[in-house]
Amino acid sequence: MKNSITRKIEIDMGHRIPNHKSKCRNIHGHRYIFEACVSGKNVRVKGASDEGMIIDFSDLKEAMMKEIHERLDHGFMMYDNDPFAPQFRKFHSQKIIFVPFVPTAENIAKYTYGLLKPKLASKKMKLENITVWETPNSSASYND
């Protein structure tokens, strides 16, 4: 038996799915919600600030802000092989995050899992999964 906790952050980010059969091929954005689930053993140090916690919610938030929010918020995620990529590479003053994958919710979940996992890896805790909500009704999750 073990505990797990979940912390949520939100970002605004644009993307497009270059080969999509319908409207997702257009440049558009989402209010993405990222949920990180961490499992592990509760801290047992008497009198410690985080006694009884796997990790302080604020420390988990800080890791998510640094690895996900700072990197992606108000950016535009673009597939390296998107036919528009050569033009977008000229926009030096813009926050464009080129990635080696089509920026679907599934791939964004895997990507952000990879960013966050090493920051939360210790003997006592583990990043279980990341869930990315692209709309209020649609999400994708990733775990190892």
Ligand SMILES: [Zn+2]
């Ligand atoms: Zn979209």
